[in-house]
Structures are given as structure tokens and as C-alpha cells.
Amino acid sequence: MAEQVRRRVLVVGGGVAGVTAAARLARAGTPVILLEQGKQLGGRASSGALPGFGEVDLGFHVLMRTCRAARALLRLLGAEGDVRFQPRLEVPIWHAGRVHWVESHPLLHLIPFFFRFGHLSARERLALLRLLPGLARVPEASAADWLRSLRIPPRAVETLLRPLLLSALNGEPEEVSARYAAMVIRRVLLSPRGGALGFFQVPMSRIWGRVVPLVERAGGEVRTQARVEAIALEGGRAVGVRLKSGEEIPGEAVIAALPPQELVRLLPEGERGFLSEARKIPWSPIVCVHFLFDRPVLSLPFLFAPGLPLQAAFSVTRLQGREGPEHVAAVLSGARDWLEKPPGEVKEEVLDSLREPAPRARGAHLLSSYVLRFPHATFLPAPGVDGRRPYNLTPIRGLFLAGDFTPTGWPSTLEGAALSGLSAAGTCLSPLDR
Numbered sequence: 001m002a003e004q005v006r007r008r009v010l011v012v013g014g015g016v017a018g019v020t021a022a023a024r025l026a027r028a029g030t031p032v033i034l035l036e037q038g039k040q041l042g043g044r045a046s047s048g049a050l051p052g053f054g055e056v057d058l059g060f061h062v063l064m065r066t067c068r069a070a071r072a073l074l075r076l077l078g079a080e081g082d083v084r085f086q087p088r089l090e091v092p093i094w095h096a097g098r099v100h101w102v103e104s105h106p107l108l109h110l111i112p113f114f115f116r117f118g119h120l121s122a123r124e125r126l127a128l129l130r131l132l133p134g135l136a137r138v139p140e141a142s143a144a145d146w147l148r149s150l151r152i153p154p155r156a157v158e159t160l161l162r163p164l165l166l167s168a169l170n171g172e173p174e175e176v177s178a179r180y181a182a183m184v185i186r187r188v189l190l191s192p193r194g195g196a197l198g199f200f201q202v203p204m205s206r207i208w209g210r211v212v213p214l215v216e217r218a219g220g221e222v223r224t225q226a227r228v229e230a231i232a233l234e235g236g237r238a239v240g241v242r243l244k245s246g247e248e249i250p251g252e253a254v255i256a257a258l259p260p261q262e263l264v265r266l267l268p269e270g271e272r273g274f275l276s277e278a279r280k281i282p283w284s285p286i287v288c289v290h291f292l293f294d295r296p297v298l299s300l301p302f303l304f305a306p307g308l309p310l311q312a313a314f315s316v317t318r319l320q321g322r323e324g325p326e327h328v329a330a331v332l333s334g335a336r337d338w339l340e341k342p343p344g345e346v347k348e349e350v351l352d353s354l355r356e357p358a359p360r361a362r363g364a365h366l367l368s369s370y371v372l373r374f375p376h377a378t379f380l381p382a383p384g385v386d387g388r389r390p391y392n393l394t395p396i397r398g399l400f401l402a403g404d405f406t407p408t409g410w411p412s413t414l415e416g417a418a419l420s421g422l423s424a425a426g427t428c429l430s431p432l433d434r
């Protein structure tokens with residue numbers, strides 16, 4: 001094999017993990033071939049055309065300011081300005097007919113929240129301080145058991161912590177581990193600026209598409225609609241891939257940036273053993289309902305509504321600084337119960353509950369709507385999940401893993417995916433594995 005070809009790295013999967021790995025390798029001057037089966041880059045964080053809406057993020061995404069690897073990726077792609085962050089954490093929570101704010105102040109930190117979060121009594125707010133010593137020693141238990149052991153009042157769980165954990169971890173406190181819950185509390189509630197939310201200003205796949213010139217400048221190539229059918233092994237080493245079209249592409253190393261249940265199909269049966277624990281990682285669904293109203297209906301750019309089918313509603317139009325007909329994205333996390341319902345029923349129930357915090361939706365004309373289901377939206381960070389997350393270095397020489405499910409310390413997020421891509425690229429470049 002010619003030297004140029006031997007140094008080539010193949011990245012399978014053009015989600016955020018694969019895009020990050022490709023960008024990082026290209027920056028280091030390595031020729032990369034990035035292979036994505038879909039028409040666009042982005043995987044679970046893709047945008048696409050919805051008739052009536054134009055190009056939209058199919059599953060609405062939010063980025064926290066504290067996500068350093070994802071922000072590094074945006075910088076690498078020259079797209080830092082494409083996400084607009086709040087100056088500080090400000091989250092409206094609609095409950096029992098009123099909005100109260102979870103907010104932080106750069107100097108006073110969460111003190112305004114303690115005075116102003118009226119969904120809880122002063123006693124209940126004070127009881128939340130028990131989280132502070134609790135964070136020092138987090139048991140290997142569910143978040144619900146941990147919060148109960150700290151005697152956090154049930155109303156504080158229902159109006160504040162359940163919606164926070166559900167949106168950040170895509171699971172109920174009964175399902176997710178205390179360790180991940182503690183991480184979310186630290187990063188969102190206890191980090192003065194880090195918890196601030198960022199909103200994408202342009203469709204996400206366009207951002208990830210900026211990796212193309214970066215890769216090409218380093219002598220590589222990005223190929224969409226290129227489904228990999230097999231990873232070729234020779235003498236226990238990854239030496240290339242075979243596409244569905246039959247084309248074989250040689251490479252010195254392969255970064256597999258796709259979920260374990262998909263990767264396993266690309267490997268010969270006898271070589272799948274190292275994924276046996278990863279395949280047991282449970283996954284959790286999200287349902288995203290897109291509404292297009294003929295006029296503005298939300299009084300705030302976004303809100304969380306614990307206890308309502310709606311859960312959370314984002315005015316994509318306002319968050320992107322536009323006016324006119326309002327695109328509202330309703331995000332239903334941990335949406336197992338919604339997967340089997342007919343789309344019409346999902347739409348009606350969600351629309352009905354949207355009318356509570358957004359009464360203007362009653363008089364508005366619905367121009368268009370879509371119910372999109374993501375059965376494998378994120379892995380569920382259940383107790384014990386860390387023992388199942390596979391490292392990016394595999395027993396097969398020249399084969400590296402990337403993906404939000406690898407052990408990044410983060411839950412299933414853009415940040416986890418970006419971290420895994422950086423880490424896989426770094427391991428692949430390291431002379432240790434040559």
C-alpha cells in the first residue's frame with residue numbers, strides 16, 4: 001500500500017463525534033475519509049427540510065455554556081457565532097398557572113433563585129441546601145433514592161429537579177443514576193455562568209458541513225450517502241471498510257463513530273466480544289413536535305412546564321431573533337409512553353397542553369405540524385452504566401471508538417460526542433497504537 005494511503009484514517013459515522021474526530025485529525029494534517037450513511041452530517045443532531053417550516057433542527061437541541069469540547073468544535077468549524085448563549089442561567093418554569101424563574105447571578109449566584117422561586121415555600125427552598133453536603137458523597141443509587149435520602153421535599157423534586165434531570169438526562173429520577181444527577185446539579189445550578197443555555201441560530205447540519213473544506217484541505221474527503229457494511233480486518237488489525245455499494249476503501253486506522261448496536265453489525269461475529277457490555281446500555285426516546293402558528297403564541301422565548309405532556313416548549317423563531325409566524329418546538333423527554341401513540345393523538349395532546357402556558361395558541365391558526373420520534377435519542381445514564389461504556393481504544397489494532405456512549409464522564413450530549421471525537425482522534429494519532 002502506498003505511504004499516502006497507509007496514513008489515511010477512515011471515520012465511519014458523520015454525527016457530532018465523527019465530525020469532531022475528522023476535524024481534529026484534519027487540523028493535525030491527517031488525510032481523513034469521513035463516511036456518513038445519511039444525506040447530511042449530524043446524525044442525531046441533524047437538521048432537515050420540513051415542508052412549510054424550511055430547514056429545521058429535527059430534534060431541537062440546546063447547548064450549555066459549560067460544554068467546552070462542543071464549543072471547541074464550533075471554533076474549529078468557524079461557527080462559534082452560530083450559537084447564542086444567555087448571559088446567565090435564566091429558565092422559566094411554568095407550573096400551576098404561573099411562571100417562576102430559575103436564575104443565577106454572576107456575583108450573587110443562586111441567591112435570587114432562593115428568594116424568587118415561588119413554586120416552593122421558603123422552607124422547601126432552604127431544604128435544597130441539603131444538596132450541597134450531599135454532592136460530596138454521591139451513592140451508587142438512583143437519583144430518586146439519593147434525593148429521598150437527602151430529604152429533599154417532594155415538591156422541590158417535582159417542580160425543579162425532575163424537569164431538570166428529565167431534560168438533561170432524558171430519564172426520570174427513578175431511572176437515572178445519582179452520579180449523573182449530581183453532575184447536572186453541579187454544572188447547571190451551581191456553576192454561575194456555565195449553566196447558561198445556548199441556542200443554535202442556523203440549522204445544525206449546515207454547521208457540521210463546515211468540516212468539509214477542513215478535511216479537503218488536509219487531502220481527505222467527506223462522503224455522505226456512503227453506508228459502511230463492514231470493517232475489514234487483516235491479522236487482527238483494521239485495514240479499511242467495505243461500503244454497501246461494494247467499494248472497498250483501505251485505511252491505516254478506522255474510527256467507528258456510531259452507536260454500539262450499529263457498530264456490532266460491521267464486525268465479524270468472532271470480533272464483537274469487546275462490545276458485549278456496551279450493547280446492554282439502555283437507550284431512551286425523545287419525541288419532538290414541531291408546530292407552525294400563523295402568529296406568536298408563546299409569551300416567552302421558551303419555557304419548561306413540568307407535569308404537562310408538553311414538558312418544554314421553545315420558540316425557534318424568537319430564539320433565532322426572527323419575527324412572523326411562530327415555529328414552536330415541543331420536546332418530550334423520556335418519551336417511552338408516547339412512542340406507540342398515533343402521531344395525530346400526540347399532536348392533539350401536546351397542542352392541548354401548550355394552550356395552558358400559551359393561551360394565545362387558542363386563537364392562532366396552526367399552519368403546519370410534525371411529530372418526530374427518536375426511539376434511540378440518548379443512552380439512559382442508569383446506575384451502573386459507566387461500567388458498560390467502552391473505551392475508545394479497542395482490542396482490534398487500528399480500530400478506535402467514538403460516540404457519546406464512550407466514557408467521557410458526560411451523559412449523552414453534544415458535549416459527550418465532541419469529547420469522544422477529540423479523544424478518539426488523539427488516541428489514533430498517538431504513536432503508542434501504531
Ligand SMILES: Cc1cc2nc3c(=O)[nH]c(=O)nc-3n(C[C@H](O)[C@H](O)[C@H](O)COP(=O)(O)OP(=O)(O)OC[C@H]3O[C@@H](n4cnc5c(N)ncnc54)[C@H](O)[C@@H]3O)c2cc1C
Nearest residue numbers: 013015016017037043044059061062228377403404413414
Ligand atoms: C431529539 C434529540 C434531542 C437532543 N437534545 C439534545 C440537547 O438539547 N443537547 C445535547 O447536548 N444533546 C442532545 N441530544 C443528544 C445528542 O444529539 C447526541 O448525544 C449526539 O448527537 C450523539 O452524537 P454521536 O456522533 O455520538 O452519535 P450519532 O449522532 O448517532 O452519529 C452516528 C452517525 O453514524 C451514522 N451511521 C450509522 N451507521 C452507519 C454506517 N453503517 N455507515 C455510515 N454511517 C453510519 C449515523 O447515520 C449517524 O450520523 C439530543 C438527541 C436527540 C435525538
